[in-house]
Structure formats: structure tokens, C-alpha cells
Amino acid sequence: MGLSDDPELQPLLFGMFLSTYLVTMLGNLLIILVVSSDSCLHTTMYFFLSNLSLADIGFTSTTIPKMIVDIQTHSRVISYVGCLTQMSIFTLFGCLDSLLLTAMAYDRFVAICHPLHYPVFMNFHLCGLLVLVSFFISLLHSHLHSLMVSQLAFFMDVEIPHFFCDPSQLFNLACFEISTYNVLIYFIGAIFGGVPLTGILFPYTRIVSSILRVSSTDGKYKAFSTCGSHLSAVCLFYGTGLGVYLSSAVSRSARKGAVASLMYTVVTPMLNPFIYSLRNKDIKKAMQRLFRRTV
Numbered sequence: 001m002g003l004s005d006d007p008e009l010q011p012l013l014f015g016m017f018l019s020t021y022l023v024t025m026l027g028n029l030l031i032i033l034v035v036s037s038d039s040c041l042h043t044t045m046y047f048f049l050s051n052l053s054l055a056d057i058g059f060t061s062t063t064i065p066k067m068i069v070d071i072q073t074h075s076r077v078i079s080y081v082g083c084l085t086q087m088s089i090f091t092l093f094g095c096l097d098s099l100l101l102t103a104m105a106y107d108r109f110v111a112i113c114h115p116l117h118y119p120v121f122m123n124f125h126l127c128g129l130l131v132l133v134s135f136f137i138s139l140l141h142s143h144l145h146s147l148m149v150s151q152l153a154f155f156m157d158v159e160i161p162h163f164f165c166d167p168s169q170l171f172n173l174a175c176f177e178i179s180t181y182n183v184l185i186y187f188i189g190a191i192f193g194g195v196p197l198t199g200i201l202f203p204y205t206r207i208v209s210s211i212l213r214v215s216s217t218d219g220k221y222k223a224f225s226t227c228g229s230h231l232s233a234v235c236l237f238y239g240t241g242l243g244v245y246l247s248s249a250v251s252r253s254a255r256k257g258a259v260a261s262l263m264y265t266v267v268t269p270m271l272n273p274f275i276y277s278l279r280n281k282d283i284k285k286a287m288q289r290l291f292r293r294t295v
Helices: 007-037 044-061 064-073 080-113 115-121 124-150 167-172 179-212 217-250 254-278 281-294
Strands: none
Touching: 007 044, 007 064, 007 254, 007 281, 044 064, 044 080, 044 124, 044 254, 080 115, 080 124, 080 167, 080 179, 080 217, 124 167, 124 179, 167 179, 179 217, 217 254, 254 281
16 A cells, blocks of 8 residues: 555655665665775674675665555555565565674674684684574574465455555454464564564673773773664664554554654665764775775
8 A cells, every 4th residue: 555645745755765775775785895895894793794784785675666666657566476475575684684783793792892702703604604594594584474474364455554565464464363373473573583682782781891891981982983883773773673563563553654664674774884884984994995996
């Protein structure tokens, strides 16, 4: 059903979504290009950052292009298989985003709390393994969602009050009572969402306590600055995501929930490159070197 039925708003929505998607793609591709082309950024922290940008590209590309095509063609139809595919890929990249943010929190924890052991603990073999494990866990999460939705029965023509096939909306549109499925979906969400969030909060409690023990003000500022960008991305991703689902549990307006979902599905992937580039001197210097070489 999209975000609005007003024909006068469709050109505005088309321009907004198209420009947002282009900025998201260019920003995240630029992060990947800068990290891969500059040898000074060939560290574990920027390895995770480039993978996070790749996950953001997949996360955004699952929903926005379909929305743009629907507005342009004045058609909001999606097939059953297409809906399941969109939901699966959306869940895959959403979970991958969360797990990569957790891995980056562990990287900052080792760098600040155990700096002498950092080269041993955070080698590229371990980082590659963490990314691989994160991908397979996300694949399992996505498969569980698809398996549960594929067991549901729907009417022939279903109107989804959203701009993409959100799993929670699909469960609400089933033909029969699915209280067991609701319990199961919340249980899976608590595991695949709560465990990574705990894995982020625990290292940061140790990081803050370690920074507060530093005597010099410059040392504290330097330590806080190394994890400031990551902490901003975590607050943006989890804050908007939890806010949307908690507000949807209180409010019964599905259309308002769809509008609120724009924050973590569209705005967050677009802002991540700005967060990491504007607050990071190494990224800005690497971009300047890349532009000089290009010119």
C-alpha cells in the first residue's frame, strides 16, 4: 500500500526515495573504495567498516528500488514468491548489520582495554571468521523467518499496509490465529536481536570504565574518539529499530509504523557513511589521497 495514496505526493516521494538511494549507494561504495584502495586503512577496524557498508547497500537495495518502481509505474503489486524473497533478504542484511556492529564493538574493546594483545587477538584470520560466522547466522535467521511465513495461509489478494514485506505485517495478515507463531517470532527476535545488543553493551561498559581510569585528558579524548563513530551508528540503528517496533506494539496504526520504519531502513544506511567519514580523520585523509590520485 506504500506510504501515501495522495497522487500529489507521489512525485515528491519518488524524488525523495531516489535521491536517498543514490546518496546511500554512493556513500557506502565510496567507503568500500577508500578502504580497499588505501593501504593505511588495511586494518581490522576498517575491514569491518567496509563489510558494514556492503551490508547497508544490500539492506537498502532490498526495499527502496521496489518502492521507486512502484511509484513510477503506479503499481503496488508483488507476487507471493517476490514477497518472501524480499522479506528473506531484508532479514538477512538486517541481522548482518547487527552482528557486524557487535564485531566492531569487540574490536574496539580489545583495542582500548587490551592494546598490547590487539595484534594477536584481532588478526585478519579471526576478523574474516567473524564476518563469515555473522553471515551464516544471518542466513539462519532469514531462513527461520521464511520457513515460518511459508507455513501460513493467506487470502488471494492481501493488502500489506507497508512499503515492503515486513515480517510482522505478514503474520498479522494470516488467515488463522497464529499466537504460537507470534510467541516464536518474538523469541527468535529476542535471541537474534537481544544477544548482539548485549554483545555491544557489555564491551562498552568495560571500555567506559577503562577510559575513566586514564589520567590524561588527551588520552581520554583519543580513546573516546576511536569509538565515537561506532557508538553513533549503534544508537542510530538500534534506537530507531527498537523505537519502531515498540511504538507499533502500542499504536495500532500500521501506516504510521510504515512511516516510522523509514528511519532504520532508509535513513540509517544513508547516514552511516557520513558518521564514519566526518568523524574519522583517517577516512578523510584517505579520501583526499584518493581524489588527488584520481585528478
